[in-house]
Amino acid sequence: MRDKLLFVLGAAAMVLLARNILVIAGFPNEANQGAIFKIIFFHVPVAMAAMGCAAAALVGSVMFLLTRNFKYDALAVSVTEVGLAFLAANLVTGSIWGRVIWGIWWTWDARLTSALVCWLLYAGYLMLRHAIEEPTQRATFAAVFSIFAFIDVPIVIFSIKWWRTQHPQPVFWGGGSIPGDWYLAAVLNLLAMVLLGIVLTVARLRQEEAQREIDSLRRTAHAF
Amino acid sequence: MIAFFRQVLVVTVKDLRAELRTKEAVNASLAFALVILLMFSFAFDPLEETTREISGGLLWIVFAFAGTLVLNRSFAREQPNDCLDALIAAPISGAALFLGKALANYVLVLAVELVALPVFGIFYGVHWTAQFPQLMLVLLLGAWALTVVGTIFSALTVNIRLREVMLPMLTYPILVPALMGAMQLTAGLVNGKPISGDTVSWLKMLIGFDVIFTAVSLVLVETVLVG
Amino acid sequence: MSAVAVDGVWKFYGDYPALRDVRLSAEPGCCLALIGRNGAGKTTLLRIIAGFSRPGRGHVRIFGQEPRETSTRARMGFIGHGISVYDELSALENLILFGKLYSLPDPRRSAMEWLERTGLERVRNGLVREFSRGMRQRLAVARAFLHDPGVLLLDEPFTALDDRAIAVLQRLLREALAARKTIVMSTHQLREALELASHVALLTRGQVSFHGPATPEMVADPGYVYARYGEAG
Structure with missing residues (x-):
């Protein structure tokens, strides 16, 4: 039952994503930036999905510390990994856009920099997990770190914004109103990303739980 | 309350005394700071005007690198004879233990910074005395940010693989806002510009960072120590 | 109970x-x-x-x-696998430290008393680092008993x-x-x-x-x- 539901959700996410790509490809090019502007339809939804993942990771971590139930630890690690993938997608799409519009792959723009710092923060979370053998200690320490990381995110974003406003800032796309169907495409793409994120998280979560079971069976087998 | 601070002080004095007997961490940290200052002189022309503009940044990179060596030793010092067990068993709160160790680290990190600062001033032709009181304020606030985050993460990483690498890997990204603030403020101050108008917000951010992370560490330290 | x-x-x-x-x-x-x-x-x-x-x-x-x-x-007093005393401190300093952490009324007097009971009073000012294995273990015992658990x-x-x-x-x-x-x-x-x-x-x-x-x-x-x-x- 749970398997089927997961497959259905996954298929729905893929279909929706395919539909969105077709629709977005059919849009006319944006006046100033041309075709590359369309990358924004993916760039922004993955960023939002990544933020959602960070929030879910915080919930998982806090709940683990409160209940000591390993399900929450599995949730925290799964959702962090998926979030890192989304954030990586965000960084890569941003970088491609920057290459076309600014002519450079990377610039120390406020958003890019904060995204990179956040990515490093949560990569640190995974590294910390890898370095700890004992499951209870791993879950506890990782949860503590995840809380620190989450608290740091807004401070990072604000401080980098301040930092950048003191420097000449590359011009972002000029204002102007967004057509209704573009807005809808962006929202639908966000939905696709959220669905994808849920499917990936659940799949990873089950793998994590299976891994924990295997580890404990192994311990039992080797106990004597 | 008085009992709490007395316990904090007992832990601080213990750590400082143990460190000063061997001077392991402080010596390593100081030597490291000098080496980095030397290396930077190859990367940037030390007496160039543009270097002076970024000197605040250089200085804090030196402090962050050198400080990590001190912080790495903080809980590692408890390792060899399982001393941490005895501290956890003693009837003092995790918060007192954490603050005690953090204060000892703070003294050591500040000592390294205060030695490195004039050396930096001489090597890079920087007039660090121009805004001395304000520079000290930034130094105190920045060093506390480094210390408080480093101390709690030192407890997290003490008995894991690759401890020496893990601590900076975890600490620096978290410290980005604090280090950035300290760099911005220091760069202005060593160029003779006092903290004013636009830079006050950095000072506020630094204070906020210190307060928030001290509070969170105090709340979570018991979980880190006992699980 | x-x-x-x-x-x-x-x-x-x-x-x-x-x-x-x-x-x-x-x-x-x-x-x-x-x-x-x-x-x-x-x-x-x-x-x-x-x-x-x-x-x-x-x-x-x-x-x-x-x-x-x-x-x-x-x-409670605990003796684990490690000796839980500091190598860089002297025997007396170690015991006074724990006496203070346990808020004993007179840490120094308790420390001296237990150094005597474990036969370490002669080396009380020596650093633990320099102690023999047996002396270190006796100091660990003194540390655990110090606060009369x-x-x-x-x-x-x-x-x-x-x-x-x-x-x-x-x-x-x-x-x-x-x-x-x-x-x-x-x-x-x-x-x-x-x-x-x-x-x-x-x-x-x-x-x-x-x-x-x-x-x-x-x-x-x-x-x-x-x-x-x-x-x-």
């Missing part, structure tokens, strides 16, 4: 239960010897009783209180000790029992332990497979408990 009461304690490493529904108690004046093979969970259990880690389920009570309560911690938790206390330290420790433990203190010790050295133990608990794969008073058969044949209540092989 029991000095030490372990009630339905489980400890998990991930999903693996290292301790399963452990129930034990020790009354004042009792010495409980925890025996069992390596990996049976003796150290894990002692660390939970000492409050160094939390049980996954169940609870521990020391004189009816949580082990992590400050007042409870002041009543009502409950002593000892993890393999005789394993690493030299003869003199064993003699010192056994004398102190006897005095402690005479003063109605409670001792819980994990041990491999059944012979040494049974000279003191009034009760025995056998841990098998994280479960208590025997818990009861020490009998003459056990003292006569240390293998008896294992053969009768443990697993074959």
Whole structure:
């Protein structure tokens, strides 16, 4: 039952994503930036999905510390990994856009920099997990770190914004109103990303739980 | 309350005394700071005007690198004879233990910074005395940010693989806002510009960072120590 | 009220239960010897009783209180695998440090008293780093007894000790029992332990497979408990 539901959700996410790509490809090019502007339809939804993942990771971590139930630890690690993938997608799409519009792959723009710092923060979370053998200690320490990381995110974003406003800032796309169907495409793409994120998280979560079971069976087998 | 601070002080004095007997961490940290200052002189022309503009940044990179060596030793010092067990068993709160160790680290990190600062001033032709009181304020606030985050993460990483690498890997990204603030403020101050108008917000951010992370560490330290 | 009461304690490493529904108690004046093979969970259990880690389920009570309560911690003494004293400090400094952490009225006097009782008063100002193994162990014993704990938790206390330290420790433990203190010790050295133990608990794969008073058969044949209540092989 749970398997089927997961497959259905996954298929729905893929279909929706395919539909969105077709629709977005059919849009006319944006006046100033041309075709590359369309990358924004993916760039922004993955960023939002990544933020959602960070929030879910915080919930998982806090709940683990409160209940000591390993399900929450599995949730925290799964959702962090998926979030890192989304954030990586965000960084890569941003970088491609920057290459076309600014002519450079990377610039120390406020958003890019904060995204990179956040990515490093949560990569640190995974590294910390890898370095700890004992499951209870791993879950506890990782949860503590995840809380620190989450608290740091807004401070990072604000401080980098301040930092950048003191420097000449590359011009972002000029204002102007967004057509209704573009807005809808962006929202639908966000939905696709959220669905994808849920499917990936659940799949990873089950793998994590299976891994924990295997580890404990192994311990039992080797106990004597 | 008085009992709490007395316990904090007992832990601080213990750590400082143990460190000063061997001077392991402080010596390593100081030597490291000098080496980095030397290396930077190859990367940037030390007496160039543009270097002076970024000197605040250089200085804090030196402090962050050198400080990590001190912080790495903080809980590692408890390792060899399982001393941490005895501290956890003693009837003092995790918060007192954490603050005690953090204060000892703070003294050591500040000592390294205060030695490195004039050396930096001489090597890079920087007039660090121009805004001395304000520079000290930034130094105190920045060093506390480094210390408080480093101390709690030192407890997290003490008995894991690759401890020496893990601590900076975890600490620096978290410290980005604090280090950035300290760099911005220091760069202005060593160029003779006092903290004013636009830079006050950095000072506020630094204070906020210190307060928030001290509070969170105090709340979570018991979980880190006992699980 | 029991000095030490372990009630339905489980400890998990991930999903693996290292301790399963452990129930034990020790009354004042009792010495409980925890025996069992390596990996049976003796150290894990002692660390939970000492409050160094939390049980996954169940609870521990020391004189009816949580082990992590400050007042409870002041009543417990622990000797683990390490000596838990600082190499860079002198013997006296170490004991004064712990005396202060335990808020003793006169840390220095207590420290001197215990240095004398463990035969270390002559080297009190020497750094622990320079001590011989036996001296370090005696200092570890002094550290654990310093605050006159009502409950002593000892993890393999005789394993690493030299003869003199064993003699010192056994004398102190006897005095402690005479003063109605409670001792819980994990041990491999059944012979040494049974000279003191009034009760025995056998841990098998994280479960208590025997818990009861020490009998003459056990003292006569240390293998008896294992053969009768443990697993074959």
